[in-house]
Amino acid sequence: MKKILFSAFIVFGLLISCDAIDELTKFDLDYQSSFSIPPTTLVNIPISLDTPDVTTGSESSFESNNTNKDLIESIKLTMMTMTIEAPEDGDFNFLKEIYIYINAEGLEEIEIANGVDLENTNSNVLELNILDQELKEYIKEDSFNLKVRTTTDETINETHNIVIDTKFRVDAEILGV
Numbered sequence: 001m002k003k004i005l006f007s008a009f010i011v012f013g014l015l016i017s018c019d020a021i022d023e024l025t026k027f028d029l030d031y032q033s034s035f036s037i038p039p040t041t042l043v044n045i046p047i048s049l050d051t052p053d054v055t056t057g058s059e060s061s062f063e064s065n066n067t068n069k070d071l072i073e074s075i076k077l078t079m080m081t082m083t084i085e086a087p088e089d090g091d092f093n094f095l096k097e098i099y100i101y102i103n104a105e106g107l108e109e110i111e112i113a114n115g116v117d118l119e120n121t122n123s124n125v126l127e128l129n130i131l132d133q134e135l136k137e138y139i140k141e142d143s144f145n146l147k148v149r150t151t152t153d154e155t156i157n158e159t160h161n162i163v164i165d166t167k168f169r170v171d172a173e174i175l176g177v
Helices: 002-024 058-064
Strands: 026-037 047-050 072-086 095-103 110-115 125-127 143-152 160-172
Touching (some): 026 047, 026 143, 072 110
Antiparallel strands (some): 072 125
16 A cells, blocks of 8 residues: 555656646747738728738747757747727727738748627727647747738727737747756
């Protein structure tokens, strides 16, 4: 009986230890991009906009976390928030839906986040729904681009400058562990 309890204790200790080590091999990468939605009198018409290229700096980010791109197991988007910077009193009430896509040179464009059937909240901050997509090939590139497709349900009279904040969770082998 003592051998069984001792063995169970050892197995339990190893499992906890493996989980703790696994958490040490994860880190976050934060990126920011921006785009502008021009004034429009049209509603219920999709508008597609591209953000400027986002430089990843992934090589140095991986290195500062004691890994490299060959040791990356997974990268997934965990958070995407949009904030209106201008106009100062702007809000997202004009949006009916929004879809965010990622692309990088040589890779297929895929949807990574969205907001559908958006309610009027009078807020200048919008948290998007995250899709469970594997993104390691995009983030390992030198840069990526976000494409924004929106549909409005209200006219807007002035340009809305919007900042997109993203957080990507990287799961890597650190020093080959």
